[in-house]
Amino acid sequence: MPTKTVTYAEAIREALREEMRKDPGVFLIGEDIGLYGGAFGVTQGLLEEFGEERVIDTPISESAIAGAAIGAALVGMRPVAEIMFCDFLTLCADQIVNQGAKMRFMFGGKAKVPFVLRTPMGSGTGAAGHHSGSLESWFTHIPGLKVVAPATPRDAKGLLKSAIQDNNPVLFFEHKLLYRTKDAIPEEEYYLPLGKGEIKREGRDITIIAYSIMVMRSLEAAKILAQESIEVEVIDLRSLRPLDEELMLQSVKKTNRAVVVYEPPQFGAFGAEMVSLLMEKAFDDLDAPVLRLGGEEMPPPYNPNLERRLVPQVEDIVNIVKQVLQ
Amino acid sequence: MLTQEEKLRMFYSMYLIRRFEESAEELYMAGKIWGTFHLYIGEEAVAVGACSALHPDDYITSTHRGHGHCLAKGADVKRMMAELMGKRTGYCLGLGGSMHIADVEKGNLGATGIVGSGIPIAVGAALGCKMQKNGKVVLCFFGDGAMNTGAFHEAVNLAAVLKLPVIFLCENNFYAMSFSVKKAFGIQDIAERAAGYGMPGVIVDGMDVLAVYEGVSEAVRRARNNGGPTLIEAKTYRFKGHSKSDKNVYRTKEEIKMWMERCPIKRLENHLLQEGIEAKVLDALKEKAEQEIQEAVRFGMESEELTLEEARRLVYAD
Ligand SMILES: Cc1ncc(C[n+]2csc(CCOP(=O)(O)OP(=O)(O)O)c2C)c(N)n1
Ligand SMILES: [Mg+2]
Numbered sequence: 001m002p003t004k005t006v007t008y009a010e011a012i013r014e015a016l017r018e019e020m021r022k023d024p025g026v027f028l029i030g031e032d033i034g035l036y037g038g039a040f041g042v043t044q045g046l047l048e049e050f051g052e053e054r055v056i057d058t059p060i061s062e063s064a065i066a067g068a069a070i071g072a073a074l075v076g077m078r079p080v081a082e083i084m085f086c087d088f089l090t091l092c093a094d095q096i097v098n099q100g101a102k103m104r105f106m107f108g109g110k111a112k113v114p115f116v117l118r119t120p121m122g123s124g125t126g127a128a129g130h131h132s133g134s135l136e137s138w139f140t141h142i143p144g145l146k147v148v149a150p151a152t153p154r155d156a157k158g159l160l161k162s163a164i165q166d167n168n169p170v171l172f173f174e175h176k177l178l179y180r181t182k183d184a185i186p187e188e189e190y191y192l193p194l195g196k197g198e199i200k201r202e203g204r205d206i207t208i209i210a211y212s213i214m215v216m217r218s219l220e221a222a223k224i225l226a227q228e229s230i231e232v233e234v235i236d237l238r239s240l241r242p243l244d245e246e247l248m249l250q251s252v253k254k255t256n257r258a259v260v261v262y263e264p265p266q267f268g269a270f271g272a273e274m275v276s277l278l279m280e281k282a283f284d285d286l287d288a289p290v291l292r293l294g295g296e297e298m299p300p301p302y303n304p305n306l307e308r309r310l311v312p313q314v315e316d317i318v319n320i321v322k323q324v325l326q
Numbered sequence: 327m328l329t330q331e332e333k334l335r336m337f338y339s340m341y342l343i344r345r346f347e348e349s350a351e352e353l354y355m356a357g358k359i360w361g362t363f364h365l366y367i368g369e370e371a372v373a374v375g376a377c378s379a380l381h382p383d384d385y386i387t388s389t390h391r392g393h394g395h396c397l398a399k400g401a402d403v404k405r406m407m408a409e410l411m412g413k414r415t416g417y418c419l420g421l422g423g424s425m426h427i428a429d430v431e432k433g434n435l436g437a438t439g440i441v442g443s444g445i446p447i448a449v450g451a452a453l454g455c456k457m458q459k460n461g462k463v464v465l466c467f468f469g470d471g472a473m474n475t476g477a478f479h480e481a482v483n484l485a486a487v488l489k490l491p492v493i494f495l496c497e498n499n500f501y502a503m504s505f506s507v508k509k510a511f512g513i514q515d516i517a518e519r520a521a522g523y524g525m526p527g528v529i530v531d532g533m534d535v536l537a538v539y540e541g542v543s544e545a546v547r548r549a550r551n552n553g554g555p556t557l558i559e560a561k562t563y564r565f566k567g568h569s570k571s572d573k574n575v576y577r578t579k580e581e582i583k584m585w586m587e588r589c590p591i592k593r594l595e596n597h598l599l600q601e602g603i604e605a606k607v608l609d610a611l612k613e614k615a616e617q618e619i620q621e622a623v624r625f626g627m628e629s630e631e632l633t634l635e636e637a638r639r640l641v642y643a644d
Contacts, residue, residue, distance in 0.1 A: 035576050036504035059474035059510040060441050060502055088440065091476070126361025128423040130439030296634075298641050302423030303412035304360055309634050 003184040009042045011153035011185060012118070012174065015160035016043065016080060018189060020050055023078060026164060027054040029065055030082030039084045040120055040179050066092035066117065070100040070169070073115040078164060086119040086173060087133040100169040101144035115170075116163045121149070122175045122213060122263060123300045123310055132300035132307070134263040136173045136212075137270040140240045146194055147240040149173040151215035153183035155238055158192030166194060175213040195242030199251065203231035206257040206321055209248055209274050211237040214261045214312060221317035232321060240270055248274070249282050256287040259320050263311045266294030293320045328539065333598060336378055336535050337608065340370040340591050342615040343394045346403060347566075349619050350393070350410055350424075354570060358627070359410045363424035366394035368565035371590035372497050373398035375530075375538025376465055376560075379546050385433045385451050385464040387444040390425045391497075391564070392437035395467050399434045401427070407622035413629035420632055421640070435464075441502075442475030444468060445494070449481040452492035452555075463491040463549040465542070471502025473519065474510055482557070486523040491549035493542060494557045497532065499564045504576040520557035532562030533590045536597070563588075 006014065020026045027050075028043060034057040037044030047055040058065055062083055069079035083089055089096065096117065103111050123132035140147050146168050150156040156174065163170040200215055201222050208218040215236040222232035233251050237244060252258050258278055260271035271292045278290045295311045328336075347367045353359045366373070369391070377386065377398035388395040396406060401417070409416025410424055417427050428436030435451055438444045448466030455462040472478055473496060485492050498516055500507050507516065520527025526548070530541035538560055545556035563585035567574050574582075595608060 032503045032505060034504075039503075039571075057505055057509070059505065060471045061474050061476070063476050091440070126423070128361065128426055128439065129421075130425065296638070298637060299421075301421045301632075301637055302361065302409075302418075302426070303420040303631055305412075305631060306421070306634060306637055 002187040004187055005182050005184050006153050007179065008153045008156050008174070008181050008183070009040060009179040011157035011183070012042050012160055013044065013046065015157045015164070016046060017049065019161055019164040020046070020054060025076065026078045026080065027056065028080050028082065029056040029058060029068060031058055031060060031065070031084050033057060033082050038082060040176065042179070043082070062088050062091035063095055066095035067099065069115040069117065070095055070103070070113055073113045074103070074111060078114050080116045080118060080164060083117060083119040085131045086121040086135050087130050089119060089135055096139070096145070096169065096171070097142050101142045104168070105144060112167045113169050114167045116160070116172055117169070118172045118174060120176045121173045122177060123307055124177045126302065126304055126307065128302040129299040134295070136171070136240060137264050137268070139171050140270050140273070144169065146170040146242065147173070148194060148238065149175070149212040149240060150238055151178065151212050151236050153181065154185040155192060155198070155236070157185055158190050159194065159238060162191045162194050165191075170194070173212065177213055178216070181216070192238070194239045195244060196239070197235055197237045197244035197247040199233060199247070200236045201232065201234040203233035203255065205231045205255055206259065206324060207233045207235060207248070207251040207255045208259055208261055208317070208321070209235045209237065210261045211240060212263065214263060217312065217314050218261055218317055220314045221321065224314070224318050225321055230321065230325065245277065245281070248278065252278060252282045253285045256285055257324050258286070258290045259293060259324055260290065261293045261312055261317055263295055265297045266292055267297055269294050288324050291320055291324055293317065328536070330601065330603065332378070333594070334603070334607070334611065336374050337591070337594050337598060338611045338615060339374045339398055340535065340594065341612055342403065342618065343370045343373065343397050344591055345615050345619050346393060346397060346406065349623060350407075353410070353623065361423055362570045363410070364391040364569050365564065365566040366391055368585065368589070369497060369499060369532065369562045370394055371535035371538055371594070372495070372532045372560045372562050373467070375535040376467070376495055376542045378539050379542040380463070380465060383433055384462050385435050385455070387435045387448040387451070387464065387466050388427070388437035389444060389467055389469060389472070390437065390439050390441065391469065392427060392467070393424070395437070396427050396429060396434055399429070400432050401429050401434065403618050403622040404625040407626040408629050411626040411629070412631065413626055414632045415625065415629040419640075421637060442468065442472040442477040445472065445478050446481040448492055449485045449490060452485060452490035453488065456490055461550060463493065463546055465493045465495060467495050467497060469502060470496060470498040470500065470507050470510070470516060471505070473516060482523050482555070485555045486525050489552065489554040492555045493545040493549055494555060495542065496557065496559045497562055498559050499562050501564075501568070501577070503568045503572075506576070515559060517557055517559035523557070525554060526556045528556060528558045530558060530560050532560030533588045533593060535590060535594050
């Protein structure tokens with residue numbers, strides 16, 4: 001299959017462009033996504049192609065952005081909203097959590113709310129406490145929402161295209177530090193299903209379960225560990241909800257050990273859910289307790305050395321793997 | 327009437343802010359400051375005019391474009407610079423950085439990176455002041471962009487109905503990132519909104535520090551005399567891009583040039599010269615500001631960083 005090399009940001013843009021060309025009901029709404037091209041440049045050029053009617057710049061009104069996406073979806077559109085930083089999801093949480101997520105169920109299955117909310121996540125840019133959060137865990141707790149967090153350009157494109165075609169609200173978390181990373185993706189159009197993870201590296205000794213940027217850090221850790229003859233299997237969940245349980249259970253059956261790595265503060269985050277899932281469904285396969293490696297229990301600090309210590313780095317992953325194997 | 331001494335103090339403060347911003351930008355280019363920040367260059371008259379109308383123990387709340395607010399409220403340049411450099415001697419021990427400088431002792435209740443979120447906090451502070459009957463007022467800075475957040479509407483209305491001692495000061499620099507006020511508002515002047523909340527709405531020339539001072543002073547008097555809040559719109563302009571990553575594609579060169587010709591510092595300088603102040607007096611003030619900045623840079627560079635263990639202990643109060 002012929003491939004081409006694109007960045008994560010370009011891959012997302014391609015997904016938006018392809019779906020917008022295909023379906024006139026797909027439109028974009030958010031802050032500075034038109035002429036400015038988005039705070040991270042993701043929507044560059046889309047205003048030129050699709051015009052102001054379908055690339056809608058709004059005032060700073062996150063609640064209205066999310067609500068407008070939900071309302072438009074209710075009447076048959078397929079909006080893709082952008083919230084400039086995932087930290088600002090707090091401002092539109094009512095619309096997402098109380099409205100968008102629950103509508104279908106509370107209307108007795110009579111409504112469809114097909115919208116996607118794209119938002120950058122993560123620390124590592126020196127932007128301090130209000131622009132560095134990873135809030136994906138919160139939304140996995142809300143029945144009715146789908147939550148996706150891709151690690152590679154190929155996955156980002158294929159998953160976003162599926163998210164846009166999905167008939168449910170999908171929160172699509174893009175990691176800021178990944179926007180410029182590159183990857184070969186198929187020339188041809190493709191979709192990747194939500195709810196399917198992928199083994200990004202095979203190994204027999206231990207399974208690392210991760211998503212988003214932690215997949216990339218886990219792969220680096222796996223390389224280092226391979227030099228010490230420790231063969232790590234790295235699972236990229238890609239979508240947190242729905243979740244590919246089967247992939248994890250199969251892997252643990254083989255490796256008998258697992259760690260879960262994630263960026264948000266360790267306590268009460270999505271990774272804890274993975275641990276309890278393995279306890280319930282893979283207890284007999286496990287030779288060691290499943291450990292979590294999450295972020296520090298503190299708001300993102302500005303100082304870059306502290307910021308680096310906030311979230312798991314490659315060396316932390318290496319260490320926890322060794323700890324589990326001991 | 328302002329005395330000449332007071333005007334000279336304003337001049338010094340505006341010039342200091344300008345030089346602070348310019349040197350912060352240089353340090354950013356040199357890799358001594360990271361992340362991003364939002365320069366206040368061009369808007370100095372608003373912070374200085376407004377803070378000059380306050381008592382030292384009155385409060386302010388600030389924004390992501392807040393360096394000028396802090397300095398105008400009397401912040402120590404050294405601790406500001408150290409904060410931008412992420413050092414433990416900074417106002418927030420290097421944990422907050424450019425967008426989050428707070429100086430509670432000096433009445434600066436902090437800047438915020440979430441646009442609009444400082445407005446309800448200012449209202450709460452004003453509520454506290456009213457309940458404590460301490461005679462203090464709260465000056466709330468925010469941008470034109472913030473006026474379209476839900477937080478603005480809820481908070482401003484609450485302040486109006488509770489008649490709180492707060493001054494809402496909108497720094498209308500005509501853009502919220504790339505989004506112009508023409509596109510963001512369906513009304514001509516932002517100050518018109520005040521009528522909808524039942525409070526006075528006032529427009530001042532934000533490039534004229536004396537006009538800002540006059541406008542804010544009146545609102546402060548009203549607030550202190552239990553007259554409730556005022557919405558002030560100061561029309562101003564940021565000479566630089568929105569943040570460090572802005573390519574400025576949404577503004578014309580002519581527009582930027584037109585506003586730069588209205589530089590608020592030049593304007594006050596000319597005013598002072600016309601009033602008979604000798605040029606060398608102003609030059610001496612500039613020299614003093616220069617030294618203060620250089621000392622601050624040195625201080626920041628030489629300062630240490632916080633350790634992770636220390637940072638961990640700061641999450642909760644004892
Ligand atoms: C709630 C929220 N939405 C979006 C942003 C991103 N953002 C940061 S500053 C800014 C523009 C703010 O405009 P304005 O209030 O006019 O202040 P100015 O930057 O012009 O001083 C935007 C959109 C943010 N920080 N917070
Ligand atoms: Mg503005």
